[in-house]
Amino acid sequence: MPELPEVETVRAGLERHVVGRTVGTAAILNPRAVRRDLAGPDGFAAAMVGRTFLRAERRGKYLWFALDDTEALLAHLGMSGQLLVGDPGRPLSPHVRARFTFDDDGPDLRFTDQRTFGHVMLVPLVYPGDESRVVPAPIAHIAPDPLEAAFDPRAFAGRLTGRKTQLKRALLDQSLISGIGNIYADEALWRAKLHWARPTETLKPAEVSRLLGAVREVLTEALEVGGTSFDALYVNVNGESGYFDRSLNAYGREGQPCGRCGTPIRRDAFMNRSSFSCPRCQQAPRRPGPSG
DNA sequence: ACTCCCCCCTGTTAGC
DNA sequence: TGCTAACAGGGGGGAG
Numbered sequence: 001m002p003e004l005p006e007v008e009t010v011r012a013g014l015e016r017h018v019v020g021r022t023v024g025t026a027a028i029l030n031p032r033a034v035r036r037d038l039a040g041p042d043g044f045a046a047a048m049v050g051r052t053f054l055r056a057e058r059r060g061k062y063l064w065f066a067l068d069d070t071e072a073l074l075a076h077l078g079m080s081g082q083l084l085v086g087d088p089g090r091p092l093s094p095h096v097r098a099r100f101t102f103d104d105d106g107p108d109l110r111f112t113d114q115r116t117f118g119h120v121m122l123v124p125l126v127y128p129g130d131e132s133r134v135v136p137a138p139i140a141h142i143a144p145d146p147l148e149a150a151f152d153p154r155a156f157a158g159r160l161t162g163r164k165t166q167l168k169r170a171l172l173d174q175s176l177i178s179g180i181g182n183i184y185a186d187e188a189l190w191r192a193k194l195h196w197a198r199p200t201e202t203l204k205p206a207e208v209s210r211l212l213g214a215v216r217e218v219l220t221e222a223l224e225v226g227g228t229s230f231d232a233l234y235v236n237v238n239g240e241s242g243y244f245d246r247s248l249n250a251y252g253r254e255g256q257p258c259g260r261c262g263t264p265i266r267r268d269a270f271m272n273r274s275s276f277s278c279p280r281c282q283q284a285p286r287r288p289g290p291s292g
Numbered sequence: 293a294c295t296c297c298c299c300c301c302t303g304t305t306a307g308c
Numbered sequence: 309t310g311c312t313a314a315c316a317g318g319g320g321g322g323a324g
Binding site: 079080113114116163271290 | 294296297298300301302
């Protein structure tokens with residue numbers, strides 16, 4: 001379940017192990033991995049040969065390598081995507097979807113993805129709106145994430161309370177604030193003592209800043225321990241797990257006591273998935289937001 | 293313009 | 309024991 005802390009952990013690993021190196025060969029082992037690339041598997045692979053990874057960057061859950069001033073290799077890990085760096089001679093696992101070797105004959109890069117929700121593509125770099133930062137064209141509509149300099153807390157507060165929806169839906173909307181998924185949404189809401197169904201238009205300024213503080217806290221703390229791993233589906237570029245699952249207060253803890261008040265954590269069906277919260281610390285709104 | 297819901301996919305687990 | 313169904317969930321795209 002790669003969200004911002006997991007993707008950032010992967011990005012940092014790629015910066016260390018891949019940046020500065022030049023692609024020798026590129027192979028697409030499953031065409032679905034490049035389904036969003038207009039050039040198709042063969043065109044994509046051919047266009048990648050000889051390109052040098054100049055920088056490893058990230059916004060929210062997307063990461064990319066700048067290849068020059070105008071193009072980038074964009075990647076999204078989806079649910080189960082991994083970018084693994086290792087001995088080019090090691091066995092090829094059945095879930096490897098794309099493989100890049102380098103002209104220095106060093107460690108190769110493998111995009112591995114059991115459930116194939118992730119993808120990679122070669123894309124143009126553009127300036128979105130009034131921002132100073134260059135980003136890949138397909139993600140120009142994604143909002144800055146709360147850990148980057150371009151994030152504007154006041155603009156976020158205004159757009160959040162201007163919506164007519166439930167708070168958790170808004171937190172998961174990458175065009176409003178990026179990098180947050182189901183796990184960290186539940187964790188941030190628990191910390192801020194806010195209910196997932198709270199109508200966004202009723203949020204007070206103090207509640208919004210409490211929420212943003214909780215979001216930044218939980219993302220930062222998870223990042224410090226390498227992200228959250230429940231199983232082998234999320235690992236860093238060396239195949240190692242993160243440790244934040246030990247620090248979860250709400251997510252996945254149905255029936256277990258709330259760390260603050262002891263009330264059993266409750267699980268609600270939400271958007272075809274689950275929402276975990278403390279029924280006592282996180283008071284349900286009298287009138288839930290739309291689609292509650 | 294904004295909000296919402298379905299669907300893409302595979303491996304694991306719960307339940308009958 | 310063996311099958312089926314539910315579940316995990318990010319986000320694109322289309323419906324409303």
